[in-house]
Amino acid sequence: MPHQVDLHVGQRLRQRRTLLGMTQQKLADAVGIKFQQIQKYESGANRISASRLWVIARALEVPVSHFFEGLTEEERALHENGEHEDGVIAPEVFHQKETIDLIRAYYNLKEAPRKRLLDLAKTLADAAA
Template identity: 50%
Template sequence: MKHPVDIHVGKRVRHRRWMVGMTQQQLAEKVGIKFQQIQKYETGMNRVSASRLWDIAHALDVPISFFFEGLSQDLPKVSKVEATEGEAVPGDILGDREALELVRSYYAIPESQRRRLFDLARVLSDVN
């Protein structure tokens, strides 16, 4: 049975790898393992050892703590968080590929234009 922490860490590995534009094969080569092992880590099928997590963090240029961000002490209730406006938002919003693509695209826009796009999105969504 998959442990919720292993699933969370695996998702964070996948998200970071995807955000930096790295394939499973490329990450595996940097870490010195087969890409199938990266697949197993990303799905939570296999646990990532401390030393391997260290290597993965180095390859993805993040601190080890990155993989545990957003992990709640109360694991069964980690699925939803409340937004400031009181509406439920998926606890793992970066699990949505469309959301990840949107974030990558957003940060690829020059800063001055990005701010205008942000303002437009707020107006269109009626969220202040």
């Protein structure tokens, strides 16, 4: 069974790659490995060496520390809605295609409609609580 840290790093890798709209093949080409290896890293099946993580971080334009952010929060119990007790959203939520699509659409809006959409979402969330 994969170690929790390897799973977390793989999830953060997948999240960043997906957010950039980058395929596994494109990332693999940038790093100089086969795309199957990226799949194994993302699933936590294979551990990423320090030097490889550094190269991946450069290809994804993030610091190496990005892959470890939120690690301690992930170990806490989650509420049913995907939030931690302290209101922090669980990292798994950001791996869903729907979430990524929503974030991309949101940032493609101009500032005024984006603010209105955010206000609407907050109102709906409050009404559902």
